[in-house]
Amino acid sequence: MLIEKKVENAVMEIALDGRLDTMTAPQLETEIMGKLDGITDLRFDFVKLTYISSAGLRVLLTAQKIMNKQGRMIVQNVCPEIKDILEVTGFSDILTIV
Amino acid sequence: MQDLRKTITVDSKIEQVEKLTAFVEKAIEPYGPTAKAQMQINVAVDELFSNVVHYSGSDTMTLILEVNQDILTATLTFIDEGVAYDPLGKMDPDVSLPADEREIGGLGIFLVKKTMDNLEYKREGNRNILKVIKKLS
Numbered sequence: 298m299l300i301e302k303k304v305e306n307a308v309m310e311i312a313l314d315g316r317l318d319t320m321t322a323p324q325l326e327t328e329i330m331g332k333l334d335g336i337t338d339l340r341f342d343f344v345k346l347t348y349i350s351s352a353g354l355r356v357l358l359t360a361q362k363i364m365n366k367q368g369r370m371i372v373q374n375v376c377p378e379i380k381d382i383l384e385v386t387g388f389s390d391i392l393t394i395v
Numbered sequence: 396m397q398d399l400r401k402t403i404t405v406d407s408k409i410e411q412v413e414k415l416t417a418f419v420e421k422a423i424e425p426y427g428p429t430a431k432a433q434m435q436i437n438v439a440v441d442e443l444f445s446n447v448v449h450y451s452g453s454d455t456m457t458l459i460l461e462v463n464q465d466i467l468t469a470t471l472t473f474i475d476e477g478v479a480y481d482p483l484g485k486m487d488p489d490v491s492l493p494a495d496e497r498e499i500g501g502l503g504i505f506l507v508k509k510t511m512d513n514l515e516y517k518r519e520g521n522r523n524i525l526k527v528i529k530k531l532s
Contacts, residue, residue: 350438351502377431
């Protein structure tokens with residue numbers, strides 16, 4: 298998986314390319330955890346994300362919990378197959394999918 | 396096209412998940428699974444294999460993949476020699492809770508239960524055998 302991260306002032310944008318699975322989720326965790334200080338706007342771009350498993354969902358949940366306290370988090374460009382997984386797990390209610 | 400039966404055994408190491416997924420994808424591709432079924436099978440492989448890696452203590456895991464072309468159904472049988480563990484006995488997480496009250500665990504098996512058509516677990520001797528059935532159409 299490729300992670301493209303951009304930070305501008307209080308905005309962090311993260312574009313994911315590939316599979317967010319049990320093997321790659323720790324990579325994303327490393328990119329986010331401890332690095333959200335001062336961020337009030339966290340934006341994920343899933344346009345090139347082909348796959349997500351529960352390991353990936355866990356990282357998203359952790360990020361959402363942090364952002365609930367300090368700003369907002371949105372998820373953009375979710376394909377139907379991933380949307381389906383988010384719905385089954387109730388994540389479509391937790392996340393802000395735009 | 397004929398019915399299919401293929402077996403793969405991998406070390407119980409998380410980086411083997413890609414080899415397993417590629418094996419399954421390549422084998423069922425000729426049967427024309429829907430994108431949704433394909434992804435859900437990949438997720439199931441990821442979840443069930445990572446459970447074996449993290450909790451079973453087994454050195455290896457064997458996956459038997461069968462496809463019945465008449466009813467376009469894949470059967471995946473996960474076999475490990477780890478501690479007895481019935482993933483189906485776990486309580487489902489409450490997926491209606493808001494983010495701050497959500498638990499981190501139990502999501503993987505829940506996802507598999509929700510997306511696969513049938514799951515059966517049995518303990519045979521020192522082996523955990525988990526059979527998962529999924530329609531490809």
